[in-house]
Amino acid sequence: MAIKRGFLIICIQFGVAMEKGVVDPVGVSAYRWVVLTIFVLVCIINFMADLEFSIIASVVIKYYGVEETSVDMTCSVFFIAYFVFFYPISFMIEKYSLKFTMLSAMALTLAGNLLKLLATKPGTFWIILLAQTLIAIGQVYVCGIPSKVATTWFGSEEVSTACAWGVFGIQLGSALACVISPYMITSKDPSEMEQQLFNKFLYQAILTALVCLLVLIFFRSKPALPPSPSQLILRTNHESANISYFNGMKEVLKNVNFWLVVFSLGLANAIWNAAVVLENLMYTYYFPGHESDAGNIGLLAILAGGCGASMLIGVILDKTHRFKSVGVIILAGSALSYVGVMVSFMYKSRIGTYITMPLYGFFVAPVLIVGFEYLVEITYPMPETCSSSAFNAAYNFLSVITTYALEEMWNTVGHLCTFIVIIVILAICAVVMAFVKTDLKRRGANLQDSRTDKEVEAERQSHRYSVTY
Template structure:
């Protein structure tokens, strides 16, 4: 059935189920509690990984082939960039109801909604192939963007509900890995499938193939989620999960507590700066690369792919480090400082004229900058425990979207006015500020304390 551990716990840690809403037994006396982790937890995690990937791959789908979209549909570059910005804009107002739903309805309901919206938006794009139907493609992109709200803040919650204390950080990093996998595919596939130099008929066939592939895969995955994805295991996997599930949280009160938490507010700022810079670079990567390497559309996609794949490796490595050491602040700060150094190296090698060097600097940048994503999630869960992980990560992501919108629009203006060198140095300075803010966060590991006490 699963791996079991028997732990003597006090009355404050009550028997229950992994998600809120289960029947709880009386906490009036000490009793041995058996915490079981179930093998099926890995199936739940990997179903979520693919669900997250199918959504994230559509974020950059248009902007990474910006020149092809402009040529075929006859729209402006800024309209194309709005297809990725819409992901950020819809997230901000919708994250609060989505976090409330995750807290109250649980993982299964939230995941089904996210998967259905991703599938629906992908099918709308299938019908947007005619050159006068870009508006329908944008509508489909908006539906997918709204669906992201029900996906992006799930990893720390899923990890806490299904995984034991010695695997929760690794599970969270694998959950975030799904988003990064999708972004990687978003960088890789569109430049391979859609030719910017083809005739209108050839480009129409290319767009049709790309949209059908995505719609078909999201449809299969939606059916799979309906059949197999579960809300929670029969019993909690750890003492921290047991206590968290027993607390009937008040959503508005949780939000108030989070914004009164000094460490969390500082983490919001530093996390927003780091991921906002990543969003800005990703959205405008095609334009920046083509400035120095005209016609290198596929290389622009591959550079983006390299950044994200390196980040996927960084995510897993950082998750393993956290599970082994539980040194959350030290790991967060080290990864952040390395992100600053990676951005500086990327800035000064971009125009070197040697693609191999650009790829190497992209690997370094990606490993730390996108590898930082699960580290920030897990650090937030530690300093805010026992507040719901979905609410904690949801607000974290909402702040990221604000920073992402502002920095992407500012980066575009700076590129026009100053060129890429000074624009990228400005982003380096913002990352250095984020590292300084991270250094000011106190290492208040509340979830670890609850686990150790139990």
């Protein structure tokens, strides 16, 4: 009885403190930077597998004795896996904690990288495809949570920047694949190449195991206090907080603005993914014997866009919240910059490609950060995983189609026609983005909560004044 009475007294005191403003129901934890750093490392390790074979496609084809389409599959399997597994895995992300999600992603990534140690001899390419599939399934977990990590741990004025750090990790992993594979796989002698492949796979497996330990020991699912008013509403409002994943997904898919954003930004990202996958094929056609240039340019394009521009766009979105305007600008810039890519290829200017490809990457790569954050804004209070997973599934599905469609066009109707089609598609994406209705529901919840606090305080002061009088 005494314990119950003591607990009741504590609750009453806490309520009084809340009423007086002593206790703040919203607070940003300093530990958020530890969580974000670990998440970035997970993204880097997982996405290092995306392009590690396609960026050295000509070498892989000769060593393993496979077709070009088989090498493309080492990258395309990531798109296919997301489209196949996004729904059940997204449900699991909502059902279980963020830590469980991260551990699942890392366990699959570690299993895939360990399996590659058995695929260093010619004739074992099927093992590589199996390993890539395991890592691709793990990537479904990773891709579904950048916005969820950001909104769970970061304040309302820094969520886009936090999400941009997640995208930074994704793009940096792809960038490292562009430079590590050409750097470590250099020999044309089969025996030497076998040893180089083994060393590469071994280093990746060790790094993956280390990051897996970091997740297990230091990663946390959520802070003690919600970091923003919108998160406080989701935690305290029973009706909003208990929206089922299925109902949330249904509401998201009924949102017209959602589909406009998915089509414009998702298709643009699909074109970007296809261009990266086919870069080795395109570059070696115009510049035979310069495979290393393809890796260097891929690295520069991803660093300029996925790393530099994504961080810049994240800060801009947090400061301005002009998601639509930013989206139109980067899509229009993507179309214009790809004109430069076409000209530099057609005129066989190696220096030109070192300028135009990174410029194209600067504009097009940030579509991910805009897409993730814009969709969370316009679908709030639906679970972040609903909009993020549906967006990921859409652009991965489009990536598979565009990769093989552009490769077929490249080999049949001609290179100039392929370049023009890409430019036209990017221009259409910019036009579609202009028709999205600006409806920032999450932003509105944060502002409304702020206005309500001020009104309550004003009413309290007014009441106090009238009693005194």
